[in-house]
Amino acid sequence: MIFGVFPRMTRAALIAAAVFFIPAGLSFAAEPPTSLKAAEPPRVVASIAPVHSLVAAVMAGAGEPKLLVQAGASPHTLALKPSEATALRQADIVFWIGPGLEGFLRRPLAGLSANAQAIALSTAPLVRLLPLRGGEEW
Numbered sequence: 001m002i003f004g005v006f007p008r009m010t011r012a013a014l015i016a017a018a019v020f021f022i023p024a025g026l027s028f029a030a031e032p033p034t035s036l037k038a039a040e041p042p043r044v045v046a047s048i049a050p051v052h053s054l055v056a057a058v059m060a061g062a063g064e065p066k067l068l069v070q071a072g073a074s075p076h077t078l079a080l081k082p083s084e085a086t087a088l089r090q091a092d093i094v095f096w097i098g099p100g101l102e103g104f105l106r107r108p109l110a111g112l113s114a115n116a117q118a119i120a121l122s123t124a125p126l127v128r129l130l131p132l133r134g135g136e137e138w
Contacts, residue, residue, distance in 0.1 A: 045087050047096035047105060048075055051121065055095050065095070068105075075102050091116055098122030 041063025046052035052067040059065060066087050069075045080088070088094060088108050096102050096109070098120040109118045121127060 042092040043087075043090055045091040045094045047094070047102050051095050051097065066091075075104065078104050080104075080108060088112065094118045096120055 041059075044055060044059065044063065044065040045068055046055045046065045048069045049067060049071055052065055055065045068080075068084055068087070069078055085108060089111060091112065093116065094105075094109060094112065096105055096118065099106055100122060112118060122129060
């Protein structure tokens with residue numbers, strides 16, 4: 001049956017090909033070489049839920065950011081748990097609002113690895129901060 005698919009190949013050529021390729025480890029079930037595997041996604045940490053939502057939308061399909069301040073917790077008085085401190089130390093990128101809202105992150109961010117980046121969204125290029133509103137309803 002297979003000779004109908006490959007009419008020019010002889011039985012000897014097919015056997016020779018099988019003898020050569022199978023011992024060489026070139027079977028279809030083998031894993032691709034490391035150089036062809038997809039790169040690991042970056043380890044990303046987002047400080048608060050709104051930032052996490054934005055970062056997760058941008059990363060869709062390329063990994064999932066870790067949320068540092070869980071819903072309902074106050075970023076103003078937060079003390080990091082050991083697992084959260086570990087996530088920060090292992091992060092490649094940390095997205096946060098900035099020291100005005102998240103002062104508790106100043107010292108932990110100083111301990112990031114040399115290759116990690118902390119992105120303060122309040123000082124990002126093209127971000128325009130609006131003045132505080134007060135007095136009237138908004």
